[in-house]
Amino acid sequence: MIDRVALVATRELRAERRQPDGVVAAVTFIAVLVLLESLVVGPQIARDADVASALFWLALAFATILATMRSFDRELEDDALEGLVALPGGRDALFGGKVLSLTIVLLLVAAIGGLLSLVLLDLPVALPLHLIVVVLLGVLALPPIVVVDVVLALRLRARAALVPILALPVLVPQLVAATRGTSAALSGDAVGALSWAGLLFAFAVVYTVIGLTIVPAAIE
Amino acid sequence: MTETTIPRGNTLPRIRPWLGIAAAASFVVASVMALFWAPTDAVQGDVYRILYVHVPLAWLAYLAFVIVFLASVGWLWTKRPFFDAVAVASAEIGVLFTGLFLVAGSIWAKPTWGVWWTWEPRLVTTAIMFVMYVGYLLLRGLSTDFSRRATRAAVFGIIAVIDVPIVHLSVLWANSLHQLPTVLRAAGSPALDSSMLLTLMVSLFAYTLIYAYFMSARVSLERARQGRLWTQI
Amino acid sequence: MDANLVFIVAAFAIVWGALLAYLISLRARGA
Numbered sequence: 001m002i003d004r005v006a007l008v009a010t011r012e013l014r015a016e017r018r019q020p021d022g023v024v025a026a027v028t029f030i031a032v033l034v035l036l037e038s039l040v041v042g043p044q045i046a047r048d049a050d051v052a053s054a055l056f057w058l059a060l061a062f063a064t065i066l067a068t069m070r071s072f073d074r075e076l077e078d079d080a081l082e083g084l085v086a087l088p089g090g091r092d093a094l095f096g097g098k099v100l101s102l103t104i105v106l107l108l109v110a111a112i113g114g115l116l117s118l119v120l121l122d123l124p125v126a127l128p129l130h131l132i133v134v135v136l137l138g139v140l141a142l143p144p145i146v147v148v149d150v151v152l153a154l155r156l157r158a159r160a161a162l163v164p165i166l167a168l169p170v171l172v173p174q175l176v177a178a179t180r181g182t183s184a185a186l187s188g189d190a191v192g193a194l195s196w197a198g199l200l201f202a203f204a205v206v207y208t209v210i211g212l213t214i215v216p217a218a219i220e
Numbered sequence: 221m222t223e224t225t226i227p228r229g230n231t232l233p234r235i236r237p238w239l240g241i242a243a244a245a246s247f248v249v250a251s252v253m254a255l256f257w258a259p260t261d262a263v264q265g266d267v268y269r270i271l272y273v274h275v276p277l278a279w280l281a282y283l284a285f286v287i288v289f290l291a292s293v294g295w296l297w298t299k300r301p302f303f304d305a306v307a308v309a310s311a312e313i314g315v316l317f318t319g320l321f322l323v324a325g326s327i328w329a330k331p332t333w334g335v336w337w338t339w340e341p342r343l344v345t346t347a348i349m350f351v352m353y354v355g356y357l358l359l360r361g362l363s364t365d366f367s368r369r370a371t372r373a374a375v376f377g378i379i380a381v382i383d384v385p386i387v388h389l390s391v392l393w394a395n396s397l398h399q400l401p402t403v404l405r406a407a408g409s410p411a412l413d414s415s416m417l418l419t420l421m422v423s424l425f426a427y428t429l430i431y432a433y434f435m436s437a438r439v440s441l442e443r444a445r446q447g448r449l450w451t452q453i
Numbered sequence: 454m455d456a457n458l459v460f461i462v463a464a465f466a467i468v469w470g471a472l473l474a475y476l477i478s479l480r481a482r483g484a
Contacts (some may be wrong), residue, residue, distance in 0.1 A: 169229060169355065172348055217375060273465065320468050324464045364483075441483060
């Protein structure tokens with residue numbers, strides 16, 4: 001099973017490497033958001049730990065949705081879905097592989113986008129290690145649900161509009177935890193940062209388990 | 221698709237007229253009690269009467285979504301179309317009741333708290349729950365294939381229900397860690413004397429019957445549609 | 454009379470109206 005998951009994941013990552021427009025688009029999105037932020041609310045407010053964190057994670061949430069939809073669009077174009085699903089344990093592998101590859105891509109986006117935000121906004125980072133932990137766990141918690149939602153909306157019209165409606169309410173807990181955790185790490189609240197990080201880990205586990213349980217039913 | 225059940229329309233319509241009469245009668249009684257019989261509150265005056273509508277609708281909205289969950293599990297487990305019918309019916313009515321209790325609550329809040337809306341945890345969770353179930357209905361609305369639609373909806377129905385308490389806890393936790401000043405009493409309901417409690421119970425009973433009646437009608441409507449779908453194959 | 458009468462009336466009218474509208478829509482759809 002694990003090697004099949006790895007197979008799907010490697011396929012995804014290779015495709016992304018060949019055409020990294022997903023990563024590029026997501027990072028550009030974050031950069032544009034940061035610039036807009038500074039212009040619209042002024043650099044003082046933009047540098048506020050809470051504001052900067054919130055916008056960063058919202059951008060990542062959208063990036064997750066975009067990346068996941070692109071990943072499945074590739075699938076539909078190649079008609080590769082049927083073959084993969086037909087294998088025993090194929091659906092689990094598909095879910096696992098997609099989540100894994102998306103997590104890796106998003107970590108890359110988060111790293112570049114995050115560094116960009118820190119530089120452009122001149123954000124003081126009180127607890128860099130805590131920040132890395134929070135961002136890592138936050139990114140882990142995003143793909144499982146989004147993958148399930150994209151699978152659910154797979155061959156429907158208007159799925160570009162439907163997926164955010166399905167995914168964002170369900171992602172609220174993760175986004176709240178990630179934003180608070182990031183803000184805490186930026187402003188030096190070690191206890192706060194770690195508690196939110198713990199919660200994010202719990203979310204990542206719970207949603208991955210839910211996804212693994214439920215996705216076999218959802219993919220035809 | 222291996223199921224070939226022809227929906228049995230007979231049992232529900234026989235109960236339904238009686239259910240309808242009972243619902244209408246108790247609704248009238250409850251409304252009279254709520255508007256005229258129950259005493260004026262010492263603190264809130266007469267505006268609190270809105271709660272006689274707001275609270276029952278809230279209870280039933282939550283019940284409706286629990287039923288969506290159970291029906292979703294039922295469909296995934298047994299693939300019987302009946303469960304899918306119950307799921308969509310309960311979701312529709314649940315969305316209606318949620319929207320209504322949010323509106324009623326907002327109208328009550330303005331004279332009582334001075335604001336139409338506040339970012340209090342329960343309100344935020346309810347708003348998110350509302351959007352989730354609208355999403356559920358949209359997901360259904362955009363699907364054409366019966367069996368796939370039922371499965372998609374069931375999967376999302378289960379995720380949505382699991383998520384509501386998680387959303388609520390995270391919003392609560394976020395607020396407490398941030399120590400937002402809660403000027404507004406969390407409960408917000410008047411101290412209940414016995415006649416108020418009675419009115420509330422009667423209202424709850426009446427709206428439960430209304431829910432049951434709506435469910436009965438909506439489920440049989442869905443079953444009829446399912447019957448037409450099967451015969452088109 | 455309570456100055457907030459308009460709120461009470463509005464709330465009840467909206468709720469009752471919506472419930473009635475849903476009932477009518479059920480009938481119209483053939484329930």
